[in-house]
Amino acid sequence: MRLGLFAAVGALVLVVTGAALAAPPNAADLEAEIVCPVCETTLDQSNAPIAEKIKTFIRVRIAAGDSEQEIKDALVAEFGEGVLAQPPGGGFGLLAWLLPLTALVVGAVVVALLVRTWSRRRVAEADENAPLDPELERLVDEELARFDG
Amino acid sequence: MRYRARLAAQGAAIGLVALLFILLAWSLLHDKGGDLSKQANRGERPTAPDFALERLDRDGELQLSSLRGKAVVLNVWASWCIPCKEEAPYLEQVWRSNRGRDLVVLGLDAKDFRADARRFAGRFGLTFPLVYDGPGDAIGDYGVTGFPETFVIDREGRVVRAFAGAVNGENERAELHDAIEDALS
Numbered sequence: 001m002r003l004g005l006f007a008a009v010g011a012l013v014l015v016v017t018g019a020a021l022a023a024p025p026n027a028a029d030l031e032a033e034i035v036c037p038v039c040e041t042t043l044d045q046s047n048a049p050i051a052e053k054i055k056t057f058i059r060v061r062i063a064a065g066d067s068e069q070e071i072k073d074a075l076v077a078e079f080g081e082g083v084l085a086q087p088p089g090g091g092f093g094l095l096a097w098l099l100p101l102t103a104l105v106v107g108a109v110v111v112a113l114l115v116r117t118w119s120r121r122r123v124a125e126a127d128e129n130a131p132l133d134p135e136l137e138r139l140v141d142e143e144l145a146r147f148d149g
Numbered sequence: 150m151r152y153r154a155r156l157a158a159q160g161a162a163i164g165l166v167a168l169l170f171i172l173l174a175w176s177l178l179h180d181k182g183g184d185l186s187k188q189a190n191r192g193e194r195p196t197a198p199d200f201a202l203e204r205l206d207r208d209g210e211l212q213l214s215s216l217r218g219k220a221v222v223l224n225v226w227a228s229w230c231i232p233c234k235e236e237a238p239y240l241e242q243v244w245r246s247n248r249g250r251d252l253v254v255l256g257l258d259a260k261d262f263r264a265d266a267r268r269f270a271g272r273f274g275l276t277f278p279l280v281y282d283g284p285g286d287a288i289g290d291y292g293v294t295g296f297p298e299t300f301v302i303d304r305e306g307r308v309v310r311a312f313a314g315a316v317n318g319e320n321e322r323a324e325l326h327d328a329i330e331d332a333l334s
Contacts, residue, residue: 037260037283037284037285038260049229049230050227050229050260050261053229053262053265057262078262078263078283079260079283079284080283080284080286081284082284083284
């Protein structure tokens with residue numbers, strides 16, 4: 001029974017994944033991921049002549065059965081990596097992903113250190129206001145009485 | 150101890166700001182931008198930034214510095230640029246009428262599809278050398294902000310004159326003619 005259930009779920013996953021892989025790329029999605037080389041905005045926000053040419057290129061390649069990656073590769077071959085709105089995950093493009101993450105981690109560490117320093121300072125201040133040891137208080141009272149006397 | 154830590158933090162912050170200022174200054178100093186055109190048109194003859202680009206009219210690459218000793222009319226164009234269509238036949242005429250005079254008209258197609266550029270060249274019967282700069286890296290060094298732009302470069306590889314926009318009017322064509330003579334002299 002359980003084996004049958006696993007088999008059914010596995011088959012469903014395969015069918016869904018296969019369908020997703022086989023689905024043709026969406027032109028609108030691609031237009032949001034490709035940058036117009038002249039106006040430096042994504043294609044969906046540009047009506048520059050070259051942006052219109054690239055949009056046509058994308059539609060023609062989708063109709064020809066190209067995958068999203070094949071279309072992006074073809075555009076990079078013409079216009080360079082700068083045509084991709086998202087930097088590539090390798091080489092120099094990796095920096096664009098790593099730098100913000102590094103900044104985030106460094107920022108979190110700095111905030112954590114500051115919070116720790118402030119909380120320690122508060123504990124120290126709280127200690128200053130704590131009542132004295134009864135023995136010390138007795139000694140202080142004796143000394144004060146001696147001065148008063 | 151706390152004082153030292155604060156001092157170190159302040160030092161680091163000042164260092165960071167100084168570094169940003171240095172980067173800004175470096176960027177301003179190295180940003181040729183429109184300065185190249187301005188310098189050329191003031192008569193200062195700045196050095197034309199060198200490039201090696203893929204040829205569109207045949208296989209292989211063409212390096213600008215390989216044309217040293219000849220005058221060059223470097224025309225930056227794209228197939229989607231409307232004024233470029235009006236200008237192309239005139240540039241072909243300039244190329245044909247000066248071929249025996251050490252003058253090279255060099256078309257630099259940028260931010261364009263190669264196939265579109267080749268169709269454009271075929272449509273206008275361009276026979277001068279054509280190079281391709283799809284990402285627009287080389288034209289950035291020239292401070293090109295629009296299409297077309299034309300740079301007249303002398304035999305020593307210095308920019309004599311820069312034209313923003315098409316060289317279509319009588320005045321611009323007369324100025325281009327003068328610049329070519331200047332570059333050849």
